[in-house]
Amino acid sequence: MNPVPDIFRILPEVILTLTGVAVMLIDASLPSAVPRRNLGWVAAIGTTFALWASLWQLSLPQGTGFFGTVETSAFTIFFHVLICGIVLVALLLSLDALPENSHHQGEYYALVVFGAVGMCLLTGAVELLVVFIALEISSIASYVLAGYRKQTARGPEAAIKYFLLGSFATAFLLYGVALIFGATGTTQIYEIARAVPTALNQPLLLAGMALMLVGILFKVSAAPFHVWTPDVYEGAPSPVVALMSTAPKAAAFAVMLRVVYEIFPTLRATWAPLLWVVAVLSMTVGNLAALRQQNVKRMLAYSSIAHAGYLLAAFAGLGSSGIAAASFYTAAYAAMNVGIFAVITVVGGYNEELPMIDDYRGLLYRSPVLGSVLIFFLVSLVGIPFTGGFFGKFYSFSAAVGGSAIWLAIIGLLNSGLAAAYYLRLALVSAQRPDGDAAQSTTPEPRVGIAVSAALLLAVAATLALGIVPNAVLRAAEAGAHTLQPPPQNEPRNVIDHLPNP
């Protein structure tokens, strides 16, 4: 019946799983004296294969496998490629950032790869129980990674906070799934979508949707479910933050797009105002709190909350335009955020020797390349044209304007003006001339290894490409959007044709 073997539908996940298992087995069979660093290369190569496999999936016809539980479509491939790309950059970053003598390096790389399995599966799942399982796979890996620096006080604190709050959120999600099952009698997304308009118990459906949204909004750290973010980002190692501030969010946004646009398009009148409020709250809370931070990682944690808000603004967009804008924003945000955390990893040091904004004073003088790259990513986060950040915001807010949420766009853009204040503070501090020689002698020039250089190069190239030639990614995002929602029938009115003759 289905000409495509089921295994092809989850090929990237399979490759990633095999990579993770291989990393663990090699780690266990090596004598303890052998350095484990090369395991990172194994993981990176496996992830590259998974990336390639995701692209290869483009040649498959769109469809589901394994009894309608997983799907391959332009939408899933978009997010697969994105997640594998992020994981690849994070692995490259870890290769140089992890100290030679750090413990359990094999597990570290294996967990990163297993986390990627969960995130990829999350974007491809069309069955709510698989969604839940995938979310657990990715979350548990992140919980452990967040506490990887267990010798510090903040590491375990971060892990436990993340774990406790995260478990609550997953419980919410699961409860939501249960209620939806109660209302429709199925957990398959397409069948639910068919049953939703005619379901007898609408309040139950609404409650289920609300609980699911709570769980997902927690994962993307949208206000008011954001309180864990700064503490966890501060305590987790920077390469891990680079990963978990982007890839799990991308996956969670993919699920959210499915939930609101594929399952509940008919309840738009209910979820659109909710998300409007959450978006405004996230941007404002994130930006206002970030203004007050002195610690760079906490500042960026609040900034990521604000970015979740900008992204949610895209949900005000009607149909495929909103989906495409949200997908594009995810990609742009991932490129620049991974990039900036890569810089933070190198400059701030693995053990956070230099965590404060003031520690970046004169970075442009100490290390011109790192300084310029840092400023570049900050400029992109501000949303200056010709960077990915600009087009991300641009599409998101034009989707909002197109969905006649003009106030949301205005609030969002004013917020991005506010955000410029703290991004620029860091950028300008790093451009400031250091006072005398005192600063220079105490802070050594940061070491930039070949893997980190590759990671930075990838992130810069992606951010620039998204800002100058966004066509390809946008087309991919639109193709993905159309698999969730058919293109709108009423294209924007082409008034040019109706002009009176001058």
Place this chain on the structure above:
Amino acid sequence: MNAINDSILTLILLVPLAGAVLVALVPDRAKLPNWIALFTSLVTFGLTLHLPFHYDLARGGFQFVVYKPWIESPAIAYHVGIDGLSLWLVVLAGLLAPIGVVASWNAIQSRRKVFFVLFLIQQTAMFGVFISLDLMLYYGFWELSLVPMAILIAMYGRKDGPKAALKFFLFTFIPSAPLLVAILWLYAKTGSFDFTTLQTLIAYGQFPAGPLCWAALAFLFAFAVKVPVFPLHGWLSDTYSEAPVALAMVVAGKLGLYSMLRFHIGLFPVQARAAAPYLIALAVIGILYGACLALVQRDFWKLIAFAAVSHLSLIVLGIYGFTFIGTSGAIYQILSHGVVDGALFFLLGVLYERYATSQINAYGGLAARLPSTATLFVLTTLAMIGLPILSGFVGEFLILSSTFGGVSRGWAVAASLGVILGAAYMLWLVQRVFYGPQSELVASRPPNDLHLGELALLWPIVVLTLVMGVAPSIWLPTIEQGVHRPPLITHSGPGFITLTSTPMGGQR
């Protein structure tokens, strides 16, 4: 020839960028970055000079147009072109670039590479603003122009760079949020970012009047901050006193004023006309307020900053008087102000470089020690205060006479008062710095007059101000041609304007 005409604007845009890349690649040795930057800016200036010689005055309209679709959805195109409005502004930006490089020759001692890379990127962004005919492209360059400026202020700030840089950035970035929303709204209604398309659609009343009014206001607000119009000038004095000389001279005023002409009056003539009485009042307040504050400054950067508020407000007065003569005069005054301000900044930069202070009372009797500097400074000052036969006179006269005849005698008299005050603070500055008894500081330093390179740069500029003063007919036909295009003036309905500056519709 056609190949050149088709690609000239793209070249003007790309040459500074290529220079920036080149500067970034070469080692920071033996003033190599300086030479590359100078070479690049001279080449760019040469390219901009191509434009006035090949602009077809008889044909008018946008010329040297390039239209290439860039992004499909939303439909953003690489659409550039110039008309009489922007032609000379492009040339002016080209002229100021080499002056800026020479002004930074000795002033910038450390991190020359970063400086010149950012300076050249700034150059590209400015050209981009002047030539873009696609609203999104324009917005892109508009925003891009903020970044190099902010970073350079932070890097080379004299006292508290980062604070001034942040102030500059936020003051100009936040107002562009409503601007972007307005642009997006126009796009959502029409599916086009194209300037001429939108202009036509708005002229034919394709938009609901209420929201259109808000959109016009959003445009105006962003531009008014950038100019700056009183009371939005809070960023200017800090920026002028902290920014490197080269950037202060290239950034001042032009972008905001041009944008007002092209995108506020050009797109929303009806709404602009409705806003004009308020802007005229604010402009006159700005003229007097800037002049009064300039009179009491003790720091010459701050003095120049408030003088700029005063002068730029005069130009705003010319623009929003909605008379043909006044608008032409305003554009002429933008050019003159650009040149004269450039020279003045250069000379003050020379003083600051040699005496390391901007406190006016530390100077005195400099004319005996630095005669060439004094001569050039006095000539520049005279051009600035609008002495007849020098460049400042033409624009001021056109603006004030058109305001007197076509707008309101009261405002014209008040504005003239500001011009008189302008003469007072500038001449007093000259007197305090160059004449009187020699101060300790001046006596203690060896007399280090302008060297040959600086003289070779400044004399042509002074000659240029003279030429601009006696032969405005070289420039004015093109400018008038640009002003005359619809719907800036002719598409005005009741108050059709003719060359004789008859009073406009809607007397105030």
